[in-house]
Amino acid sequence: MIRDLRLLWRRRGDALQPALFALLVVVLFALALGGEAQALAKVAAAVLWLAVLLAGLLALDTLFRGDADDGSLEQWLLAPVPLSWLVLVRTFMHWATTALPLLVATPFLAELLHLPHEQLPVLLASLALGTPLLSLLGAVVAALTVGMRRSGILIALLALPLYVPILVFGAGSVAAAGQGLDPVGALLLLGAGLVLALVLAPLAAAAAIRIALD
Amino acid sequence: MSEFEPTHPPLLSARGLAFARNEQPVFGPLDFSVDAGEALLVQGDNGAGKTTLLRVLAGLLHADAGEVSIDGRAATASLRSRAVSYMGHLPALKSDLTALENLDFLCGLHGRRRGQLPGNAMAIVGLAGYEDTLVRQLSAGQKRRLSLARLWLAPSPLWLLDEPYANLDLDGINLVNRMVQAHLRDGGAALLTTHGAYAAPPVRTRMLVLGRAVANA
Numbered sequence: 001m002i003r004d005l006r007l008l009w010r011r012r013g014d015a016l017q018p019a020l021f022a023l024l025v026v027v028l029f030a031l032a033l034g035g036e037a038q039a040l041a042k043v044a045a046a047v048l049w050l051a052v053l054l055a056g057l058l059a060l061d062t063l064f065r066g067d068a069d070d071g072s073l074e075q076w077l078l079a080p081v082p083l084s085w086l087v088l089v090r091t092f093m094h095w096a097t098t099a100l101p102l103l104v105a106t107p108f109l110a111e112l113l114h115l116p117h118e119q120l121p122v123l124l125a126s127l128a129l130g131t132p133l134l135s136l137l138g139a140v141v142a143a144l145t146v147g148m149r150r151s152g153i154l155i156a157l158l159a160l161p162l163y164v165p166i167l168v169f170g171a172g173s174v175a176a177a178g179q180g181l182d183p184v185g186a187l188l189l190l191g192a193g194l195v196l197a198l199v200l201a202p203l204a205a206a207a208a209i210r211i212a213l214d
Numbered sequence: 215m216s217e218f219e220p221t222h223p224p225l226l227s228a229r230g231l232a233f234a235r236n237e238q239p240v241f242g243p244l245d246f247s248v249d250a251g252e253a254l255l256v257q258g259d260n261g262a263g264k265t266t267l268l269r270v271l272a273g274l275l276h277a278d279a280g281e282v283s284i285d286g287r288a289a290t291a292s293l294r295s296r297a298v299s300y301m302g303h304l305p306a307l308k309s310d311l312t313a314l315e316n317l318d319f320l321c322g323l324h325g326r327r328r329g330q331l332p333g334n335a336m337a338i339v340g341l342a343g344y345e346d347t348l349v350r351q352l353s354a355g356q357k358r359r360l361s362l363a364r365l366w367l368a369p370s371p372l373w374l375l376d377e378p379y380a381n382l383d384l385d386g387i388n389l390v391n392r393m394v395q396a397h398l399r400d401g402g403a404a405l406l407t408t409h410g411a412y413a414a415p416p417v418r419t420r421m422l423v424l425g426r427a428v429a430n431a
Binding site for chain 2: 213
């Protein structure tokens with residue numbers, strides 16, 4: 001039963017636009033900073049993190065809007081399946097279509113930005129932990145605004161305070177590794193945040209959707 | 215119904231149900247009930263609160279006062295999810311998926327009545343042959359029929375239908391009436407909203423007329 005959910009969402013024919021956007025950002029950054037390998041190397045991790053974050057932000061508006069517009073969200077509310085589970089599946093698909101391709105592309109992008117090789121594992125780890133966290137928190141924000149029109153900027157404004165700490169820890173862990181400091185602390189914090197969000201975010205988003213449709 | 219039959223609790227009953235939006239009373243307080251095998255026709259002009267009433271009964275909105283009970287028990291969300299099927303204005307169909315895929319998904323979401331298959335349901339509502347058509351390519355009437363197919367597949371005894379005749383041709387109107395008749399024969403119940411009585415199904419029906427902030431049961 002739940003499998004149907006996943007299969008169907010996957011076949012929706014939605015664009016990979018957010019991932020492409022992030023790709024674009026990274027490439028443009030590389031071009032803009034010119035060929036100075038040193039300068040690029042310093043900011044590489046941060047740029048990659050930023051690109052992923054912005055791409056996720058872009059996609060947030062559409063997370064629930066399609067379902068809200070065609071009445072599917074109402075039926076979700078009325079179904080015997082727990083709403084928080086549906087939210088979790090939806091968020092997972094969102095993450096899989098926006099962040100996962102970027103995660104896969106990171107090694108290549110890192111090369112493009114001349115990221116020092118020893119930082120790559122830390123970068124990947126931080127992204128692997130941080131991007132689901134971004135998606136989960138983003139889902140709560142998207143759920144809060146699902147009833148509103150022209151909520152694009154509102155989503156960004158609401159999500160940013162939540163996103164900034166993750167960005168700091170994520171990009172910071174890589175920077176720490178670059179300076180020879182132990183990144184494990186920051187990564188553990190991200191991991192803990194992720195576990196917490198996995199439990200709480202769907203519940204919060206489900207509550208927000210109920211309120212938004214009231 | 216003879217008076218010597220054991221009394222079953224009505225499938226749906228509402229006591230003192232009232233709803234207000236922005237301090238303006240939309241309807242209420244209302245008292246009514248629907249037994250198994252009965253239909254309740256909710257009539258009223260545009261804006262009288264018919265859709266709001268149905269949404270409150272479905273559990274999408276919270277009533278400001280009063281209580282709803284289903285089969286004698288207080289209507290909780292989990293009870294509603296099993297006992298009530300709501301068909302509103304929006305079709306709840308994904309336009310990028312085919313008709314059959316939508317039905318499969320909705321069956322997965324709500325459960326499926328024993329002995330009914332999505333293919334059958336599509337044939338019943340007159341959409342046989344459209345299984346692989348994208349919903350985007352269906353007309354409004356066809357989407358409405360697909361929603362009816364979904365309703366047909368649902369295991370819930372209580373149907374809440376908001377303007378079920380909208381977008382349908384004469385054939386479709388007959389279809390709705392036939393479906394309601396069959397559903398009631400199986401022991402279900404249905405609430406329908408409509409502008410006028412012209413399309414009322416030929417079954418035992420109660421009437422609820424909503425006026426502006428005044429209701430007669």
